[in-house]
Amino acid sequence: MKIKEIVKILDARVVCGEDQLEQTIDVAFASDLMSDVLTLKNDNVLLITGLANLQTIRTAEMSDISCIIFARNKKVSIELIELARENEMIVLECRFSVFKTCGLLFTAGVKPIF
Amino acid sequence: MDNQMQFEYNVEGGNFTRAGYASSQIKKILKQLNVDIAIIKRTVVAAYEAEVNVVAHAYSGTIYVDIDTEAVKIKLVDEGPGIPDIDQAMEEGYSTASSQVREMGFGAGMGLPNMKKNADKLEISSEVEKGTTVEITMFLNDKG
Numbered sequence: 001m002k003i004k005e006i007v008k009i010l011d012a013r014v015v016c017g018e019d020q021l022e023q024t025i026d027v028a029f030a031s032d033l034m035s036d037v038l039t040l041k042n043d044n045v046l047l048i049t050g051l052a053n054l055q056t057i058r059t060a061e062m063s064d065i066s067c068i069i070f071a072r073n074k075k076v077s078i079e080l081i082e083l084a085r086e087n088e089m090i091v092l093e094c095r096f097s098v099f100k101t102c103g104l105l106f107t108a109g110v111k112p113i114f
Numbered sequence: 115m116d117n118q119m120q121f122e123y124n125v126e127g128g129n130f131t132r133a134g135y136a137s138s139q140i141k142k143i144l145k146q147l148n149v150d151i152a153i154i155k156r157t158v159v160a161a162y163e164a165e166v167n168v169v170a171h172a173y174s175g176t177i178y179v180d181i182d183t184e185a186v187k188i189k190l191v192d193e194g195p196g197i198p199d200i201d202q203a204m205e206e207g208y209s210t211a212s213s214q215v216r217e218m219g220f221g222a223g224m225g226l227p228n229m230k231k232n233a234d235k236l237e238i239s240s241e242v243e244k245g246t247t248v249e250i251t252m253f254l255n256d257k258g
Contacts, residue, residue, distance in 0.1 A: 034219030038159050039228055055166070055218045058134030062141070062162045064155055079131070 001025060001110055003067055003090055006046070009108050010094045010101060012069065016081050017090030025067055027111045030102050034059040042113055048101050052076050057083045069094055071101040118182045119143075125168045125175040127194065130218055133169040136177045137162040143179075144186065149254060157252045160232040161188050163225040164248050168192045170215040172245065185234075188250040196242040204230065204238075 004021035007014060014021070030048040031037055037047060037059050047065050049056060052074040060068055067090040070076055076084075076091060084091045094101055106112070121143065123136035141158045149157075161177075168175035172194030180187040197203045204226050211221025230236050235251035 035222045035224035062158045
């Protein structure tokens with residue numbers, strides 16, 4: 001699915017990576033535990049999380065994750081945006097809970113990792 | 115040996131703003147060297163888990179990176195409380211992390227097991243009240 005479709009489904013705010021919304025993702029994973037994210041072997045993963053700190057971006061960087069959705073109406077810091085930009089990531093903010101975010105994307109056809 | 119490169123990074127205990135900086139630099143270097151992306155991912159995940167451990171548990175540390183045509187070796191030497199029982203620390207789910215570490219999305223007792231899964235070779239030695247040394251070796255030519 002294209003990121004721009006995800007933005008539309010979630011009525012999300014694009015925080016950075018506006019020029020990369022034509023990119024597609026294969027699967028999605030939701031977690032607030034970065035240790036779990038670091039165990040993923042898949043490529044092209046969309047991360048849905050409510051944990052908005054710099055380590056979320058670092059974890060995504062190490063895991064080759066290029067698109068992150070911050071759910072639960074979490075607001076990201078300027079430092080987080082700078083680090084995400086440096087890594088050419090797409091960051092979205094969404095007002096829905098993680099559960100609803102996942103539900104909407106799953107219904108729209110986004111696949112889970114397992 | 116030809117084509118050998120060495121790098122060194124300091125890690126500050128407790129500074130979560132900077133945690134991951136060294137691993138990020140290592141990733142950039144390996145990308146520039148055109149290392150296979152699957153190997154890069156395993157290397158930097160192991161390095162990052164180890165770097166976060168230094169930030170989470172130690173007072174300070176140094177990361178020594180040694181790259182040649184055969185392997186990438188990452189040695190993390192910290193000054194800190196050390197690990198009294200390494201076998202126990204290697205168990206999935208065992209953690210002594212603080213609540214601050216858990217708030218950062220870590221501290222579930224998964225770091226060391228995940229380092230072992232990703233590294234081709236992992237060596238840990240520790241002395242209580244002195245510090246811990248972790249050595250991650252990644253082979254670049256399918257010797258893992």
